[in-house]
Amino acid sequence: MPASADLPLLCHPDSPEPAVRALAVGARVLPDGGLALVWRLAGDLAALRIPSAATALPPERLWAHTCFEAFVGTPDGAAYREFNFSPNGQWMRFDFSGYRERVESPVLPAPQITLHCAGDVLELAVRLGAEQLPPGELCVGLTAVVESAGGRHSYWSLRHPAGQPDFHHREGFALALRVPTP
Template sequence: MIWELALQSHPATPCPAIHTLNAKVERLADGSLHLQYTLRGDITQVRIPAPQPPVFTDGLWQHTCFEAFVAVKGETAYREFNFSPSSQWAAYAFSDYRQPVESPLLLAPSPPCGGRAGDGGECSEQDSQSTYQLDASIPSSALPAAAPLQLALTAVIELTDGSKSYWALKHPSERPDFHHRDGFMHEIWS
């Protein structure tokens, strides 16, 4: 099944350069998740990180970055996955709200962002002056085993002037907070 979802800019961080940010989520037969983020607007104003080796990199959220937070409904633990247009990635585990687990790399996709469009990697991107698209996959081994899963799909969009906007399916607080569990609103039952 494929779900098509619209992300909204947080009211405190408007971004007139971006018209829409949509995400498609597909749960594949092997249990993995395929994510496709499509950004539309004046892409020439978006600061897209330069290509880098596809390795774990902390702090990706400080620049343009697409993210997925995954939890089991009713549980406090959750996982965070960051996908940079650079092909760098990050994966973290939390036992509760912003309480990191000691070994986040045990949950890492291998790697979730493996390359560019057409080269056989697991993450690809396409861009133009009006559309930017990033595809990423999270293998089933990096996801919680129980169901239903709750997702928070998010993004940080940095403009060339250095300003940032914060996008999510839902913004439950006055300030952008992607870790807030009320933002984990999309459910996947199988």
């Protein structure tokens, strides 16, 4: 799947969320080798639990609440990086040497995160610097976890592998991008 201005995220069939009318993400490689991502969630926002700036969450569990995520790997390697972005402005990065095999993450500069809500649309924009990404060809999984006011979770992705929701599965890394090499 090539880069596009607006890629729809699909709700996993086992976790429908009627309060969400649409969820999409835009992705583009920046001239400096960084990556700009913009998630747009449209729906009944009052029926969803959306962490506010006043809500501090455990950074390693941002995904347990409404959270926007990017999984970045390369076509020829097993290693990948997971980014979690909360609407409250918090973020977390995890590095993996292979499927769910977590390794220590180097200290890197924080991404730029901006939240904008207007009416029934929430927009979360992220700019990842080139230092956060491997150079060359990328395989990217763009996802979201949406928590309802009642505590249910729905799982959204460009592509879901068979079975239960699993954002770490390489079949979900459906977006191909090319980052300039230095």
